[in-house]
Amino acid sequence: MRERLVSGIPATVPGVVHTDLLAAGLIDDPYLATAEADQHWVGAQAWIYRAEFDLEPDAPELTHQHCDLLCDGLDTIAEVFCNGVSLGRSANMHRRNAFGADGRLRPGANQVEVVFSPVLEYTTAMAAQVGERVHVERDPYNLVRKMACNFGWDWGPRLITAGIWKTIGLRSWNKARIADVAVFATAAQNASGSWDGRLRVQVQIAGRSRFGALTVRVRRGEEYAEVGVSAVDDWAEAELSISGISPWWPHSLGEQPRYDVEITFHDEEVVLDRVQRRTGFRTVELDTTPDADGNGATFGFRLNGVQLFARGMDWIPDDCFPSRVTPQRYRERVQQAKDAGVDLLRIWGGGIYEQQGFYDACDELGVMVWQDFCLACAAYPEEEALALEIEAEARDNVVRLSAHPSLVLWNGNNECIWGFHDWHWDGQLDGKTWGAGYYYELFPRIVAELDPTRPYWPGSPSSGAGNDIHPNDMNYGCVHIWDVWNERDYTGYDDYSPRFVSEFGYQGPATWATWARTLEPADRSATSAAMLVHQKAAGGNDKLNRGIQGHLPVPGEGPDDFDEWLFAMQLQQARAVRYGIERWRSLRGRCLGSIVWQLNDCWPVTSWAALDLGTNAAGEPVARRKPLWYAVRSAYADHLVTLQHDADGWRAVLVNDGTAEWVATGSVELRTLAGDVVWSRSLARLVEVRSRTDVAITPDPTDVPAAELALVVTLDGAERAVKLLVEDVDAALPAPDYEASVTRTDAGAAVTVTARSFLRTLCLFPDRVDEDAVSDSLLVDLFPGEAHTFQVTGRFADNELAGLTARPALRSLTKPLTTSEAV
Template identity: 50%
Template sequence: MEASLRVEARVGGRVARAALDGSSGTVRLRVPDVRLWWPRGYGEQPLYDVELTLLHGEEVLDVWRRRIGFRTVGLDRRPDAHGTGFTLVVNGERLFARGVNWIPDDVFPSRVTRERYRRRLGQAAAAGVDLVRVWGGGIYESEDFYDACDELGLLVWQDFPFACAAYPEEQPLRGEVEAEARENVVRLMPHPSLVLWNGNNENLWGFRDWDWERRLAGNSWGEGYYLGVLPRVVAELDPTRPYTAGSPWSGSWDRHPNDPAHGTHHSWEVWNREDYADYRLTVPRFVAEFGWQAPPAFATLARALPREELAPDSPGVLHHQKADDGNGKLRRGLERHFAFPEGDFDRWHYLMQVNQVRALATGIEHWRSHWPVCAGTVVWQLNDCWPVTSWAAIDGDGREKPLYHELKRLYADRLLTLQARESGLVLAAANQGAKAWTGVVRLRRMSVEGAVVGEVEVELGVEARTVGIVAVPRELEPAGAKEFLVADADGLRAVHFPVPDREIPYSRPEFDVTVAPGAVTVTAHTLVRDLLLQADRLQPEARADRGLVTLLPGERVTIGVRGWQTPDPAAARSALYCMEPAG
């Protein structure tokens, strides 16, 4: 008699077997007392080896091995008083997602090694990121990417590879789309880091707002994939994970696809047309894309353009700017806040970095202060594939821009921010940690010359995973361009200037600089706002361990520096930039 086919499963020391019925079968195995896999910051990431063996009698025909993790994941999209939510829930814990968008890390994907994935994703984790969205204009990444996310506790939002375009739904493409989706859903589903499938990037929005409907004149464009084929494939092959039809997507054609009150939202009026102060005008349920450009590090530009005298409009710099009217948007965005530094490339380069940081900080601080109405921010973008002016936090040579270091503050478990509300100025203390945050906040109203105009201490008590709001006493609110407010608690700081920098009468910054192996120390004698050490100007391989920092008179900061072989105070001072008086 012919022996039947059987499948045997092994996980965590447990074994289960089942017979196949024809070419398919199901084996169920109960593993008691498993340790749950958690996103970083919420717990550990235990992984288990799973082995499936196909047997014919006692003969082993094939073996399949993977690493898995045990966790539950859900997506809360229930309607509420604010609209329709979009909150990830892992192991029953509701999350504010601290995310970044990921694009291919190189124009030649074959150059991205396992080590490079681990390094880049390790940078993300070190910046406080807990969610990485694999953008639909890129690729399905290799197993090395998802393995690293499993190990680092980075949640993965995986787009199907459709972005910013109309796709015909007829054969043979339709069959290829389904076959590719099936292959990759099965390939990636063992990874516990994978928590969400997304049908496309901006195509549902594009159909409504980008004149597609008229130009397509009734031809198919991909809707059948996003609302039909792809959710059916996910429901059949990976039913434990949520699926969303697109990003942005409000959940229904009865609403605008990019309605901020419903589902996911892409905030691109800011940058393209509006100032980043306008981030404060809305509280989207989940901000899946937003960003602001800045040039890459100086050493990156110098390597890419070795024979060019660098200028904002020099031929090579313009060639490395691919956004539509990119330099025009950069200039207009800068001039809303600063005097434009005509003819001074170094100052232009510094101010563009500052403006990128200010833009992203404005959005994230505002939206985090409105948790749980807003349940996540996904910065556009973490990385870059070539040395270009872009929205990235890490440039195409792997150098960390000031935005990267700012994300460490913005995505930390605890964040202090001063916010203007209808009732007046408030201090918002966002606490995503597992323990309550109690302490004392020191509030100081100060002049730009460094004098303390008023001071008070207030008690802070914020429960775990919540936001606390403390009203700033009216007498401490800054009066005009010569004053600002500082809040300090537990080593964290928030500052509030009531007017744009171009209106602030800064004093000439004065500070001392000392160096030691691996360190540059700056001691301020005046207000020194947004101090930045551009370590790559000291030596191309050099890296600083922090970005922008604001010092009050008498304060000091020590900046760690790696890769600088010949420390020198004069050289260090030449690589330090900060806010200066206008004119």
């Protein structure tokens, strides 16, 4: 290996050293088995990227007055050379750099080098300069501006990267050029009911700006609106009012029209530079109105004047090597979120400010973005060496992301304020700075200066600025609820009445198909050495085992029990999170948002994600739906019926987050598991838009044991709610009696199950037959006489179809389904 590295290997840019070593066959895939631990040496080395190229004497890079080397992302401690001369240094993964190359290029052969130093050497030097600060995980990620989870997290591996992770290239220009553009588009409804738009464009000029003027043009169909201004300083600003626009909405409220904006910089008739952006007109507000009694405050979003309940999930980097995430992959992932009813993604502060493709997908698909500044779970020094970098990256990204209508909030950090209050930092800090100046002074000042169209919030969790209220107070701001996963049963969510939950979640393992590609057969057990490499949470398996007690049969953990363990733990995850979502939505009015931790994974792992990350037969990344994804989709439906129980008894809560009133008609029944109706009442309610209605349920007394009973609410326009009166482990679940049939369809197959006995949580896992197959539904309860058809997308040989009607693909919680009937 050493000889090959000394002579050099091909590098893909954008990329990182790990991906080039992998492509060269010099390391094993760190996502597989136990290979992660064999690659820690990569992050401890210095690396050099070298590119050689020829320039003709008349090349623009030589004939124009100026030439810059534009680096959109260097990871992380880098010095850039051109023909042996240093152009500058970078110590921040999160910001763009423009290095002047005037006079450094020549006709003929040229060379650009980027030298990356080991990041842990940098953090050691920074600790000596500013002092150590408390942090989670092993390495002092809080002393360098690099993706925190790159150093390992409780769901991710320790793969310390280096490389040119975004685009790099030369740009030549004369006189002056557009260095950066900020676009702010807001919408307001006028007295006639139509919408007016206001566009404000700020342009940063590099070079001799007094020689130029700006024209800003907005395209609306075949028409243009235009305004021109002189560029008399480094920054120029133009404003434009446009009547009759169509506003941008999250998909839960409406459509997502967008408008092309063209900014032209010219000197008389000569165009010096031109930049294009796409934006949408909308107005976002963060409602923090104090309660009338002074004992709390609202926390919720208003889009174009409409208050909504945010149905969200947290987002982490979609790969440990973010350069591998393509625009198509971003769009697929955001589409998967939208398909689950999600209308907000919170970009977690331990990752990155995402790449353009992510925000483009959210703009197009109508998914709002809550953007954390990239600080997480640590004390961050405020001394100049780090503070200057943090300010530069904040300014860079606030401007870079300004045009995206999906971006609705800038948030100061993840759990840093909470950590200062509750994680015993005082003794370790000994009076040192920890980040308060960023969250309460720097970031709000930057957002107010550069992007006053969006609200800012100090942190997640936080009760706001200028008060002494605990940052995780249920009566204020946004909260994180982790006691349930860490210590309590998931029914403990009933004890919380928050205003907005920006993190809560529950672990569950990845899908079978993902484990089959990740682990050798002998390693497929809950406690194998290889499996535990892919369980990063402290005490994770112990918490899974504790949490399932009293709810579901406890599976074994050996190789022969892997199927049962996967099913039970995935089901437990789905039920726990759905229980939480339904609790928060049942509080609609007081609570205005639920963000589930988390949507996605960055590698194959047992984690809190609804979508795992594996590969297919071609080695391409695949995010497969875990049962949690289906539970989230059900719980985030526009019309929700949830059965809630408290000291006053049972109540059905009808929630309408659709765009029209809901005439909910149907029935509430007390049934035996054999399907007999013991008690019933008709139910009819008008549920107004963006509201909830509570209906008390008081069944007549019965001699039927609770272990044999279920409450069932069936309403037009909503998924049925079924609640057993005891936990499944205590219920009198009958032996399964059913018929199953399969037919081929254009998309794959249709599997119909007709119940002759009660079937609890019927699931079809088609990845057990075709690893790429997907079912349209999961987690189905069937009473005797009822049928359900699973529509499956996949490729199946004729002799494989029957496998969709039998274990391990088809199963329920009742008992293993072991027979099949194929037609």
